[in-house]
Amino acid sequence: MSVGAPGQRLIGQTTAKLTDSKNLFKSIFPPPDPTRWSSSNSPIFTPLTSSLTFEEMDCGEKVFVFEELAKRKERDDCWLLISGKVYDVTQFLEDHPGGDEVLLAASGKDATQDFEDVGHSDDARNMMKKYYIGEVDSATVPPPNKIKPQTYSVTQKDDEPGFLFKILQFLVPLLILGLAFGFQLLGKKEKTEA
Ligand code: HEM
Helix, strand or coil, rough: CCCHHHHHHHHHHHHHHHHHHHHHHHHHCCCCCCCCCEEECCCCHHHHHHHHHHHHHHCCCCEHHHHHHCCEEECCEEEEEECEEEEEHHHHHCCCCCCCHHHHHCCCEEEHHHHHCCCCCCCHHHHHHHHHEEECCHHCCCCCCCHHHHHHHHHHHHHHHHHHHHHHHHHHHHHHHHHHHHHHHHHHHHHCCC
């Protein structure tokens, strides 16, 4: 009479426990969301990967015009352009091992060469990620200053002395010949008069 009841209760309790543990398992490991599932993005690791891609995507979406970033060269608002990437180093100025002055001097222009010339360590390059805020529209970046003065100096300075030198090359021998001829004539005249 009472055999079935405890058995039923036992089965009922076991089923309830199973259902509970299933729910617990589901809450820990939620089923994959097909909209987020991809071969490279496991749902278990979603928080880690998504935070990394979010940082990249969020920053990657921002594209600055050169003129805009070149204005940020003050102590309270200092941006750097290095290898096409834009860094807001305002908060880093005081902590920069190379000093704040070099960073301020490198702002308002393409600082790639200055940065590379120092030979920054891998640690320094990793540190940069913290200050990364976006990319620059490469079409808006003016060509490096070096090109202009070089072509200017070559065409301007070399042309003028070259021209003068060529004229003098002709004139000086002519003058010497003329003088020699003149003195010869004078000498002959003096001889005939004597
Ligand atoms: C976000 C950008 C930058 C970061 C995170 C950064 C970071 C660092 C770090 C960590 C160092 C210590 C040495 C090393 O680990 O390499 C350093 C040194 C230095 N940095 Fe930077 N830097 C940045 C940009 C620049 C720029 C644009 C210049 C311009 C010239 C510069 C000039 C220097 C100099 C002169 C030193 C001292 C080197 C020495 O004493 O040996 N840095 N920087």
